[in-house]
Amino acid sequence: MTVTWYVVLSAVLFAIGAGGVLIRRSPLVILLCLELMLNAGNLALVAFSRAHGNAEGQVFALIVMVVAACEVVVGLGLIVAIFRRRLPLNVDELRGLKG
Amino acid sequence: MIYVAFFAGAIGAVGGAIAVIAMRNPFYSVIALVIHLVSLAGLFLLLYAQFIAAAQVVVYAGAVMVLYVFVAAYVGAVEEPLWEPIPGQRFLAPLLAAALLVELSIAILGTGLSALDSDGPTLPLGFGTPTQIGNLLLERFLIVFEAASILLLVAAVGAVTLAGRSRGSPDVDRAKEPAA
Numbered sequence: 001m002t003v004t005w006y007v008v009l010s011a012v013l014f015a016i017g018a019g020g021v022l023i024r025r026s027p028l029v030i031l032l033c034l035e036l037m038l039n040a041g042n043l044a045l046v047a048f049s050r051a052h053g054n055a056e057g058q059v060f061a062l063i064v065m066v067v068a069a070c071e072v073v074v075g076l077g078l079i080v081a082i083f084r085r086r087l088p089l090n091v092d093e094l095r096g097l098k099g
Numbered sequence: 100m101i102y103v104a105f106f107a108g109a110i111g112a113v114g115g116a117i118a119v120i121a122m123r124n125p126f127y128s129v130i131a132l133v134i135h136l137v138s139l140a141g142l143f144l145l146l147y148a149q150f151i152a153a154a155q156v157v158v159y160a161g162a163v164m165v166l167y168v169f170v171a172a173y174v175g176a177v178e179e180p181l182w183e184p185i186p187g188q189r190f191l192a193p194l195l196a197a198a199l200l201v202e203l204s205i206a207i208l209g210t211g212l213s214a215l216d217s218d219g220p221t222l223p224l225g226f227g228t229p230t231q232i233g234n235l236l237l238e239r240f241l242i243v244f245e246a247a248s249i250l251l252l253v254a255a256v257g258a259v260t261l262a263g264r265s266r267g268s269p270d271v272d273r274a275k276e277p278a279a
Contacts, residue, residue: 001101001102001105001145001218002215002216002217002218003215003216003217003218004207004208004215004216005105005109006142006146007207007215008207008208009109009112009113009142011200011203011204011207012113012200013112013113013116014199014203015196015197015199015200015203016113016116016117016120016196017116018195018196018199019192019193019195019196019197020116020119020120022188022191022192022195022196023120023188023189023192023193024120026125028125028128028167028170028171028174029119029120029125029128032119032125032128032129032132032167033119033120035132036116036119036132036135039135039136039139042151043139043142043143046143046146046148046151047146049146049148050146050147050148050219050222051212051215051217051219052219052220053219053220053221053222053223055226055231055232055235056235056239056240058148058150058151058227058232059232059235059236059239059240059243061148061151062151062154062232062236063240063243063247065151065154065155065158065159066247066250066251067247067250068159068163069158069251069254070250070251070253070254071254072163072166072167073166073254073255073257073258074254074257074258074261076166076167076170076258076262077257077258077259077260077261077262078261078262079170079174080170080173080174080261080262081261081262083173083174084262084264089174092184
């Protein structure tokens with residue numbers, strides 16, 4: 001099982017996530033698709049760490065997981081705030097950034 | 100044997116990813132993402148990343164997904180209208196994703212990195228164990244580790260500020276309204 005398989009799989013997962021971000025409009029699902037893309041990056045990092053026999057790539061993957069958790073927390077907080085203010089949960093209608 | 104494990108994990112991961120973007124109800128998308136994450140943890144095990152696999156299942160598929168489930172239940176099913184700001188977006192978007200995949204595949208398959216075409220070097224005993232990762236985090240990557248903890252603190256405070264009820268804002272408590 002060469003490392004190329006894992007990296008190609010990560011490319012496939014990244015493309016699926018990117019497609020999801022482009023297609024879906026619900027901010028919740030867009031956050032889920034961002035998770036997909038970050039996880040694809042994680043898989044590539046771990047695969048490269050295996051290819052070089054160096055565990056530093058795994059530390060990198062761990063830090064990516066921390067950043068993903070932060071992104072989730074802030075994103076979900078935003079979704080709850082949008083819902084509370086009775087705004088539509090649709091990224092196409094929430095285009096203005098002016099408060 | 101390793102091929103069977105890889106393809107089982109790969110099919111689970113790709114199937115879960117497709118289900119995430121195909122499901123109408125966000126709740127089912129979250130469940131599909133859990134399947135995706137668990138399959139990915141299996142692939143991490145195949146790559147000798149034991150600690151990452153365990154963290155993936157416990158932190159990601161466990162804790163973060165519970166957060167998602169709660170928000171999905173709080174917000175409820177969201178109607179996605181058919182109105183499109185960019186005409187033909189529904190067809191253009193998959194096309195762009197496919198183009199991205201082709202581009203990435205060309206970059207990976209045409210790379211000169213010889214390490215990619217091998218199974219990788221023979222690994223020392225204890226590769227990817229919590230001991231090794233912990234040693235790296237607390238010795239070589241100590242500043243990164245501390246920065247991550249500060250980032251988590253900032254994110255937690257930010258989420259409370261964003262989602263918390265502020266006084267004087269035109270907030271309406273939905274629970275007090277009669278059901279429509």
